Amino acid sequence: MGKLKGLIEKTESNIINGFYGKSGDKFLTLREFCEQNDVSYMTAVRLYEQLKKKDLIFLYGNNYYILNGIHDGKSELYKAIKHKNSKKIRIGLSIRDISNQFFMALSKEIAQLLKNSNIELIILTSNNDTKYEKKILMDFLHLGCYGVFSFVGYNERDLYNFYSRYPLPFVLIGRKVEDIKTDFISTDNYESGLQVAKYLVNCGYQKFGYIGLKNLNERNDLRFLGYREGLKMLNQDITPKLYLRINIEDNLHSIHNALVREKSPIGMFCYHDLLAVKLLNFCSYNNIHVPKSVGIIGYDDLPITVAVNPSITTFS
Template identity: 25%
Template sequence: MKKTSLKDIAQQAGVSTALVSYVLNGKEKETRVGEAIAHKIREIAKELNYQPNHLAKSLRSGKTYTIGLIIADISNPFFANIARVVEDEAKKNGYTVIIGSCDEHAEKSWDLLNVLINRQVDGFIIVSCEGSESQVHYLKERNIPFVLLDRHFPEIQTDFVATNNYKASYDAGIHLIQSGYSRIGIMAYKSNMYHMEERVRGYKHALRDNHIEFRDSWLKEVHFESMDSEVKTAIDEILASEQRVDAMIFATYGLAINALKYINELRLKVPSDLAIVSFGQAEVFDLYYCPITYVRQPLEMLGKTSVEFLLEKLKTPDEGMKQILMEAKLIARESSKPKPAALSG
């Protein structure tokens, strides 16, 4: 039972494939196909349950209506959700998305890029990982349309859609300070990715603007790959420092999860022993005995806009760069509630 093709319909109708193609693509008007025959063709197509072969279409047209979505880490619920949004938005526009996770490895990202290029995706949406600058340059050179999502490289001119991480982190810091905390630590990934640097920078400026002297021992940078062990060490150290912190910002969801587990092991009470603000939304933060204050990034908007940008780029490739920074929102919960001492002070 082979799939029915244009040819089959043409044969049954006793016409050429051209007519069938015209009719089934709604071009009967422009190409002046006869009423009767057009009707007949549609009937037969329905009867034979004709489904066009996308491969052939794409080969001919050079368009696959497929978007490659390369994500730095799909196990992160933030990215998983953003992937969903992208998929939905793309589907609405008749595009299919092929998702790949590079698990924060630039090499894997190269592989994915090549696989997807071979599959002739029309363009890419990319959550870049560290060390993938060359890939971005490659895409630019090859003139392959793409939009960077959530993370971008300030030194490379590209389209991008991202969060204002500096501001988000600054806000997180201010919030803690206003809640009465003054010795505030931050845990981030050891990385020279811009979004991560911005988060640290925002935090530092929040301290500075409130005349709190930043101390090196308050900044803990851990490696993504060995997060499990390094987080524990980092927590131990940051709590042992002579100026013991009374609050912490976690620059990512993954860090927060890991740290909270350890904090539980240590029997530390949140927020009385340690207040917490974290990046990244997830159900988990509702479920923790003390609901975690978190920075909510505009997930839906980020995803939607990235698709929008890309589709526009596909339509009119020569329009200028589109770049946007969106504001995150701090959701204040119990884990950073005003320090009792601060109320009277």
């Protein structure tokens, strides 16, 4: 057992240090590993299982491939996938919550965009489970996807490390993550925040608030930073009692008194449309007039913003 443990540690180190090649390159066959390390076939099988559990190698078809480092479009893995799926290009889309209206709407848009193309879109959801998101990424590999679009969560170091070793091309949707060196697609959140501030001030609101996400801190929330800066440029600022960060399931009781007692009209910017709808429902329940007493601005342009009464102004 001690010999196996030492061999596993040595092999892990060699993979991480690039001794066997880069991500997507073929790894040694079991027989080759046995010959190079003078071990039995069963020992090699047990060792490979440990390497697979640690996401350092994986099996695609009849070959093992290295899972370490940023993808290479010329890798042996990529060639194998292209050969196997020469008639249809498969692209994976990893989303965090299919019941979320934003993810649902975006998934439909992407699917519609690719409807008449030679691209087959495979959509899988992790339900905000980091471990399951890793499994999804591996499923995309085994399904022969050419690449992946992914919504990555916030402050998930272990997941970021996994992405940094993923052997397929991938693009992040929604935001850039400094620790992940890849392309990303995002709106200009900071500029949008500036525009929201200007809009609310021009509408005549005199007090201003913001509802953000609890798991997104201020320095990473570009919508908030742009909004606050935009207000300051217009000699305004966010009222502390009208500023909070919540999860979508949390209540809004902490700003109840500020909304009810404030005599001046209040402009509220919400990080996304679902929070804006939550605020609208809260105001309706507490007999707070929208938009006369409280103006609500959402973000993402979800269909629900025109389905509620009154409809919600939204940026995207």
